[in-house]
Amino acid sequence: MIAFFTTFRTFGVALRRGLSDPQFRALSFLVVVLLASGTVFYWRFEDWTVLDSLYFSVITLTTVGYGDLAPTTAPTKIFTIVYVLIGLGILVSFLSLVAGHAVEARMERADKRKREKGG
DSSP states (O other): OHHHHHHHHHHHHHHHHHTTOHHHHHHHHHHHHHHHHHHHHHHHHSOOOHHHHHHHHHHHHTTOOOSSSOOOSHHHHHHHHHHHHHHHHHHHHHHHHHHHHHHHHHHHHHHHHHHHTTO
């Protein structure tokens, strides 16, 4: 359980650090737009609830694909193909930047501890 909270804290620190990076802010915006557009599309064309639509968008982009929801019409299947091809690249880029900021924060903490110990 402690590892979970440590990881969650590291993720939060990485997100805060990333806000000073213009590329990070741009990718964050794209991720929000991507999830919002997927949510609205599925809500509108599949008649799912907003929560189900957001859930499906996240599950699809993270390639988890539980199979409990699936597009039922040709247009929504085509949208899903394009959505995954575009969205996966954006999401991977965003998560890569988050990981980079997390590593930087961890290295800075280690350097600070090393300096405090006099080493």
